[in-house]
Amino acid sequence: MNEPVYLETGDGHTLAVYCRGQRNKPAVIVCHGGPGGSINDASFECFDLDQWFVIAFDQRGCGRSTPFASLHNNTIFHSVSDMEIIRNHFNLDSWVVFGGSYGTTLALTYAIHHKHRVKALVLRGIFLGRDEDIQWLYQAGCSYFFPTHFESFKAVIPKEKQGDLVSAYYEIFKSADESLKRRAAKAWADWEMSVVRLIPPDDLSSIEIKDSDISLALLECHYFANHMFWDDDNYILNNVSTIQDIATYIAHGRYDVDCRPSGAYELALHLDKCELVFTEASGHSGSEPNTQAALTRFMKHLETQ
Numbered sequence: 036m037n038e039p040v041y042l043e044t045g046d047g048h049t050l051a052v053y054c055r056g057q058r059n060k061p062a063v064i065v066c067h068g069g070p071g072g073s074i075n076d077a078s079f080e081c082f083d084l085d086q087w088f089v090i091a092f093d094q095r096g097c098g099r100s101t102p103f104a105s106l107h108n109n110t111i112f113h114s115v116s117d118m119e120i121i122r123n124h125f126n127l128d129s130w131v132v133f134g135g136s137y138g139t140t141l142a143l144t145y146a147i148h149h150k151h152r153v154k155a156l157v158l159r160g161i162f163l164g165r166d167e168d169i170q171w172l173y174q175a176g177c178s179y180f181f182p183t184h185f186e187s188f189k190a191v192i193p194k195e196k197q198g199d200l201v202s203a204y205y206e207i208f209k210s211a212d213e214s215l216k217r218r219a220a221k222a223w224a225d226w227e228m229s230v231v232r233l234i235p236p237d238d239l240s241s242i243e244i245k246d247s248d249i250s251l252a253l254l255e256c257h258y259f260a261n262h263m264f265w266d267d268d269n270y271i272l273n274n275v276s277t278i279q280d281i282a283t284y285i286a287h288g289r290y291d292v293d294c295r296p297s298g299a300y301e302l303a304l305h306l307d308k309c310e311l312v313f314t315e316a317s318g319h320s321g322s323e324p325n326t327q328a329a330l331t332r333f334m335k336h337l338e339t340q
Contacts, residue, residue: 073098
């Protein structure tokens with residue numbers, strides 16, 4: 036990774052912002068997943084860097100943004116404001132907004148609030164952030180496809196609290212037991228990583244607890260235990276009319292059990308200028324070859340617009 040530019044938010048956070056490509060070309064902003072993920076070299080793989088000015092940033096509390104793993108002033112609406120800080124820093128009138136997984140949630144929320152700044156949306160693995168989507172992943176649904184991995188995820192929680200795993204994990208993360216918090220973060224992150232690909236990785240047996248495990252687990256649980264900090268469980272679909280005429284391109288893995296394909300279909304039904312592609316032989320991950328090919332094709336198409 037190249038060295039980031041650091042931008043102050045004015046409310047206690049500093050954002051790590053990465054730029055690649057040509058400054059005189061159309062801009063695209065990349066929203067990573069999680070919450071609690073981060074930017075890496077793979078974040079730039081779908082772009083022709085001779086044709087785009089690509090901006091990517093580590094969201095609050097993760098990657099190289101500071102303070103690390105901070106929950107202070109850390110909601111989706113803070114990230115929407117951060118994107119405006121970044122846009123203004125580069126003196127951009129508008130840009131293409133690109134996001135994967137939770138990054139689609141952030142991209143869509145940003146577009147709802149700043150419609151006239153969005154030239155197009157390019158989205159992978161739609162996550163609408165509803166309670167039903169969270170329950171599917173962390174309570175019952177995805178667990179039917181990966182029962183042995185789910186048992187390991189549940190094992191951290193006493194049986195009497197397993198009826199609400201997100202709340203039980205959040206209780207741990209808010210506690211003073213640092214050892215248990217680290218063990219819980221590892222279990223949470225391992226569960227997440229075990230379900231994102233069509234063929235699960237075989238390298239989850241490592242006992243090392245990485246910073247990325249901690250930020251992913253802590254921030255996801257923080258957002259999901261607090262119902263995304265929305266006052267409407269169906270926030271995106273109930274506000275999507277605001278952006279229904281924005282050109283939107285969606286690639287969603289046909290066999291994505293992390294974020295169900297039905298969510299992408301529901302979203303597409305509300306959009307007037309939407310191309311939805313269910314990529315075959317693909318799970319949730321943006322590294323699935325057919326999904327990556329679709330995203331690359333979308334960006335190539337936008338070069339001519």
